[in-house]
Amino acid sequence: MSKRRFFSGRNFVIAMPNLWLILFFMVPFLVVLKISLAEPRIAIPPYSPLWEWVNGELKWSLNFGNYSYMWEDSLYINAYLSSIKVAAISTLLALFIGYPMAYYIARSPEPRRSILLLLVVLPFWTSFLLRVYAWIGILKTKGILNEVLLWSGIIDEPLIIMQTDVAVYIGIVYTYLPFLILPLYANLVKLDDTLLEASYDLGASRISSFFRITLPLSWPGIVAGSMLVFIPVIGEFVIPTLLGGPDTLMIGKVLWGEYFSNRDWPVASAVAMVMLVVMIIPIMILRSAQNKGAEI
Amino acid sequence: MSEHLLAAEAKPWRDETAKPFVRIKGITKKFGDLAAVDDVSLDIYQGELFCLLGGSGCGKSTLLRMLAGFETPTMGSIEIDGQEMSGVGANLRPTNMMFQSYALFPHMSVEKNVAYGLLREGVSKPEAISRTEDMLSLVKLDGFAKRKPHQLSGGQQQRVALARSLIKQPKLLLLDEPLGALDKKLREETQFELIRIQEDLGVTFIVVTHDQEEAMTLSTRIGVMDAGKIVQVGEPRQIYEDPNSKYVADFIGSVNIFDGEVDAAAPDMMRVNTGSGPIMCAPVEGLTANQKLHIAVRPERIHLSRTKVEAANALQGTVDEVAYMGNLSVYRVRLADGRCLKVTAANGLHEENPITWDEEVHISWSAAASTVLTQ
């Protein structure tokens, strides 16, 4: 057996993807941490080094100023809170729309079920950027929605949706809906029909059976799907930028601005580090749902 | 027909000087704290059709997988034909396995499935194809070479799996519940097929099964397993007539079990006091007075009649249930103390006045028919 050799084929297969991920996914976080503890400089690169050799001695300069700056300026705290709020509301909205869809598809007989699944997945394969762009044309003051509503007499004045939080919610739910539906569907489709039959047989109504049997059993799928929406939405940039207004405060926009507009790498890094910390709890929730058998 | 003497006839396990083909010594397999196989030692001789018999979770499949090389023992050693197997990977062992799910390669034809092992050995393609044809004839699947597994019935798939595992002429063939997925009639036919093939080719078979009838039909010897341990090893007759424990007696065939205490010891009879009265049995060495033990009596050894019969053990009872099974009838007889005994009797042709429900009957059996079980 070749398992005694260090440079065996098996070890190569284990090493390659792991080394790649460690180098290009994990190590970058350390770099972000390091730079979050630096000061901005007019230099290339535009930050101070973490350690220097001064007269043969290693000198550390850890600067926590970026973090205290973030703490003091209410912009950042508000942005974090606002991002969490938006993520939470979007997740709930997505659940409200997505659960019935997933349920309906899971309960459909073939071939309808496969076709419906295909239909859910198809938009996902088209560019997400372009689909968000489509909403610009629909939601703006002189857009399709207002045209239809005005023309049919439902409203007198055009609705101001574009560049408000409402537009952002619509955009987020629209984009992330497949991410919620798919794990939920995977879970619902595995539910044993005979459990529901047993419930009816014992005298429970359809509604009661749903809340007592189906809903609790689909819980891991609900959690997995929700986390797949909640976590990335916290750091969303494109949708708030295209559909939201200057009032739409999200931490993804803040980070982008710190890097591209302010050219302040250390603060951008500090913003990223805090974002990571904020996401730890939802990530742990996702992992525990995975362990309970939810399929992403 | 093979030239060597069949193991079933030669019975090498009875010969002290015979060298075992497979030596399993002190094998233990732990998953975490749980010992799936617990200190098992077993010798199996060449040409045997050895069955590992037990209920789910008894460790028989784990033991088989360790022989095949898919699991590594936590402790102990396995020798096949004198060769130590530890460290030898599954693909390098002189064993082949027939899987419970058949595990046929779905994207390959029957021919490619069966020839696969030969090609891996380095056999030339023409020779592999020719040997595959012969093997398919042996398992009565001529003409099926180009079909794909999903086009075959369950029984046909099973024969492909068998052909594939035999074609390399392994020293040891391991079969994991080979007949489990077949319906009863097919199972009976296939059982005899299996024996025929095994005797023709002279390959040593180790079969894992939970079906005791199957084990009794197929085996030269049976190893009964419970909770990771081997409880009894012996020829089918021994296992059936001389079980060494209540577990084995109960597992194989039907049995009536009495719990009782040793009473008086006499030269050729022994008395055990049970809840249903004293039972006489053949004497057993090494028992003490008032020792607790079980008595096992097989239903077919109990005689049922309307009139009293002289016998070492004679009791009276009422017929609670009768089940007519064609070749025999199964009676449930309720005794005075309320307990029920299972009695079977062969049916004669056109019985005029068969014993029926609620009749008062006499049941009796000899002392020799009472098997003493100390565990």
Place this chain on the structure above:
Amino acid sequence: MKLRFTPVMALFGFVFLYGPIVSLVVYSFNKSKLVTVWGGWSTKWYVELFQNDQIMSAAWLSLKIGVIAASVATVLGTMMAMVLVRFKRVRAKAAMTGMVTAPLVMPDVIIGLSLLLLFVAMEGMFGWPAGRGLTTILIAHITFCMAFVTVVVQSRLSDMDDSIEEAALDLGASPTRVFFDITLPMIAPALISGWLLAFTLSLDDLVISSFVSGPGATTLPMVIFSKVRLGVSPDINALASLIVLAVSIGIIISAILMRKKSK
């Protein structure tokens, strides 16, 4: 017909999902630039699209990056999936699983910023990567796409009956042989889905590319984004319609192939 809650909600959901796409396609044929005015049917925006060098070269670049990144990501992702599902006696599997799950939910801004900072630091220490552009975008895309491929392949692998691979091993095939003879053909559909998924994600990525790209390497999403920030632009609608068409054809073809296979 009884109006049941679930089918109605489901219908609403599908209308919600497809409405915007339909609007994109319809307005790509609107002669007028304004959404509020229907100027009649016209294909002039398609003509303009193909004459736009900036968009065309960005599209070509994105396609190149997509194919390369998807292919490498598929290989690495499949390796990881095999390690997680099939390899026994591997330590730290839980840590590896965590490392694979994280990119799936990590916001793009964090992935983009962290990789950029890494590249800058590496350039400072080793001189490589020299400047940012195609290479850095490739590395970034491979990294986050790999995680998605792993999830797809892992799911198929764990559903598969592994006794078939054991049978091949039992018949004398080496583990490498088993992978190429047995495993690979059986997971082929998952590999294809994984590749397509990686390709789509790479093609569609805006934020990460913006962070790690450099002069001369402008991807299609970057071009689209800069145009679209300024408002509606019908040549973008034309582009969108073409993409929708391509995807639809692709899906229909694959659906037909799948039906044929199962017959």
